[in-house]
Amino acid sequence: MTIEKTMSPYAIRQAIRHGDFTGNTSGMAQGFVQCNLAILPADWAGDFLQFCQMNPKPCPIVGMSAKPGDFQLQALGQDIDIRTDIPKYRVFKDGQYVEEVTDISAQWRDDFVVFALGCSFSFEEALIADGLEVRNITEKVNVPMYRTNLACQTAGRFSGSMVVSMRPMKPADAIRAIQICSRFPSVHGAPVHFGSPEQIGIRDIHSPDYGDAVTIKEGEVPVFWACGVTPQVALEQAKPPVCITHSPGHMLITDLPNSRLAVL
Structure with a gap:
């Protein structure tokens, strides 16, 4: 089956469900919200919810399961099955x-609680x-992501530092x-930062911790956004007995239009 980026979110989810697409979702289903994923046992979900509420830049909540064990996020799209509709999970x-x-x-477990978190892929089309050029889309690779020294607010058992995604731009474009x-x-x-990567603890801009390196041209500066991989760092440190996330760059594509999330 040929997968086109212009296919509807439902059609892309069906292709993913049937194993016809396992790649990164940047640039796909333009106009629709993409989400990061975190799945936890119910007795860990309260602390994680508080962590997201206290760190809305890297962990903006777009949706949650209605009750433990619910794998159909009906508020986010037609016939979503969170167990099968993401290209890759960790x-x-x-x-x-x-x-x-x-x-x-x-x-899957009957006590799992699902969190769908906002993803930077949703604002790429606005850029x-x-x-404005989005280099990872131009070069057809996954966006580069880096661990930083930017501390998140601690909530219960969850703490950690922010992960950021990077897109190189000319300074004037960065301001725009x-x-x-x-x-x-x-x-x-x-963005949370642009310019010197060393100021936020990134030692080598050409070696991302997740995703793929992209070309940074002369006269451009790296521009950094808070990234939804941040919860993975917090989960690693909190050490719940089990948790499941999206694989970086492999998102849940929802039926929500990006315009619904815009603040005018």
Whole structure:
């Protein structure tokens, strides 16, 4: 089956569910919200919810399961099955990454609570519509992501430092990106930093911790946004007995229009 980026969110989810697509979702289903994923046992969900509420830049909540064990996020789209409709998942046990899979039906538990968190892929189209280049889309790779020294607010058992995504831009374009992304607080909002990566603890901009390196041209500066991989760092440190996340760059594509999240 040929997968086109212009397919509807429902059609793309169906292709993912049937194993026809396992790639990163940047630039797909333009116009619709994409979400990061975190799944936890119910007795850990309260602390994680508080962590997200106290750290809305990297962890903006777009949706949650209605009750423990509910794998159909009806408020986010038609016939969503969170066990099958993300291209790749990462499974952690006691804070340790153990495997990457394309289906979590075998791992599903009746006490799991699902968190769908806003993703920067949703504002990329607003940048492109304004004439700004998004380098990871131009180069057809996953966006580069980095661990930083920017501390998150601690909540219960959860703490950690922010992960950021990076897109290189000319300084004037970076300022314009700040203006554009400030309208989208539910998908990370304005950048948290631009310029020297060393100031936020990134030693080598050409070696991302997640995703792929992209070209930084002469006269450009790296621009950094809070990233939804941040909860994975917090989960690693909190060490719940089991948790499941999206694999970086492999998102849940919802039926929600990006325009619904914009603040005018």
